[in-house]
Amino acid sequence: MATKKKILLRIGSLRHGGAEKVLVTFLKNLPQDKYEIDLLLNLYSGKYLAEVPKWINVLYLNKGExxxxxxxxxxxxxxxxxxxxxxxxxxxxxxxxxxxxxxKYDIEFAAIHGMRDEILNSPLKSSKKIIWIHNDLKKTEFRNYTDAEFQKFFGFDKIMVISEKIQRDFENTAQTEVEKNKIVRIYNPLDTDEILQKSEIGSRINEEQSRTSEPKVPLFLSVGTVFPQKGFDRLLKVHKRLLAEGFPHKIEIIGDGYDFENIKKLQEDLKVTETAALFGFSDNPYPYFKTADFYILSSRYEGFPTVLFEAITLKKKIIATDVSGVREMLEDGKLGLIVDNSEEGIYEGMKQALQNPESFGKYEAQLKEYKMPFNLENSVTAIIKILDEL
Incomplete structure (x- = not known):
């Protein structure tokens, strides 16, 4: 019997973020007989802990929320x-x-860009090293990533990126063909079947309260970890502005995060508690997708917004800010409305949805026939190939 490859995987925690969800989905689809995996967390915390397969050894530096x-x-x-x-x-x-x-590990794997230095500074000089980049590090929000900082990533044997835009940024920074060959684009492994199945089960929180006590109005849904990157503050301000202009509608935000209390306070300050609902984290947000009329991505920046994959899978009418990965996922606006990455852009997109909803018919028609290229099996197979060839 062949010896199992020993792999050390590092990530901060398994809180409810896109990178964390993608990592756990990947682990759930790995063959147990090929690898011996230690998953090292900085903090033993997060909603996805329970989903880590039992055969994976979970270690941690600190414990607690x-x-x-x-x-x-x-x-x-x-x-x-x-x-x-x-x-x-x-x-x-x-x-x-x-x-x-x-x-002694054969492979050391940084599951997010923030673990770069921890893996590169490993005392194990013989191990192969991989990093998984989920964010557009060229955005101003990551201003610390100067060209010199970017160059450090080429200390890895493989740099896995999740979108065409991120791939291009790394290729433009690469100084040699050897460095360029280290970059590989792999779409995030996400389970389409699981999304479809989960959308059919579970009851909607406060559904009766939010949807049946008054005449039905258009409902916009947004899902994500609640921090400034996601632009929920912009979404609430636009919501208030459109209500003031006489466009009745509702908003639901599903997610939790360190900015939750600030967004809650903004919701109260804008006096939109009756029309904008903050539901916190849900381990199954898909029934919310089913009842929403529009999915809205209000992000300031992304790497490859996996939530759009979920919205596409569930054939939702989409409005999305023009951030990294969006044009690739929405096929340059064929599958959804791409708006300027600004409060004004979000306003124009939502106003179009409310004023001229039939204009979204063309996206619905495209989505009906659309075959998803972001295939779980293909992604997992591609990552396994990297692990086996290193």
Whole structure:
């Protein structure tokens, strides 16, 4: 029997984010007989922990919920976590000796770009190293990624990217053919069948309350981790503006994150608590997709917004800001309306949906016949091929 390849996978936590979901979907579809995997988390926390296959060994640096505030009673724990992780980052041999018990890995795998230095600074010089890039690091939000910082990624043996735009950015930064050959584009592994099945089950939270007590009005849905990247603040402001202009409609936001309280406060300040609902995290948001009239992506930046994959799978009418991955996923506007990446762009898109809903008929017709190229099996097979060839 062939020896199993030993792989160390690193990610911050398994909270409810796109990269975390993609990682867990990938792990669930890996053949158990080929690999021995240690999954090392900075924080043993997150909604997707329960979905990690039992044969994968989960290790962690800290345990407990993520601390996103600076409340006085949380500061000692928060400070300890930061210092502990910093010490292990500065002296990686301590991590490899005491937490990883001196284990030798064939492959070390950074599941997000934020784990770049942790993997590159590994004391295991003979291991092959892979990184998975989920974000458009050329955006101003990632201003720390100068050309010099970008160049460091070429210390990896393989750089997996999830969209054409990110691939182009890395190819333009590559200084040699050897570096260029390290870049491989693989669409995120997402399970279409699971999305369709889950959309048929489960009851809608507050559905009766939000949908039947008054005449039906157009409903816009947005799903994502609640932090500034997702632009939910822009969405709420546009919602308020359109209501003031006499366009009745509702908004539902599904997701949780460190910015949740700020968005909740904005919802209250704008006095839209009756028309905009914040439902928090759901492990099955797909029934919400089913009842929504439009899916709206209000993001300021993305890598490859996996939530659009879900909206396409469920044949929703889509409005999306022009961020990385959107043109690729919506085939340059064939499958949905792409708007300017601004509050004004979101406003124009939503106003069109409310004023001229029949203009979305062309997208519905295209979606009806559309065959998804983002295939779970193809993606998993492509990643397995990389693991086996390194």
């Amino acid at each position: 993520m601390i996103t505030t600076n409340r006085l009673h949380d500061l000692p724990t928060k400070t300890y976590r930061v210092l502990y992780q910093k010490v292990l980052q500065l002296f990686p041999f301590l991590l490899y000796r005491f937490i990883l018990k001196g284990k």
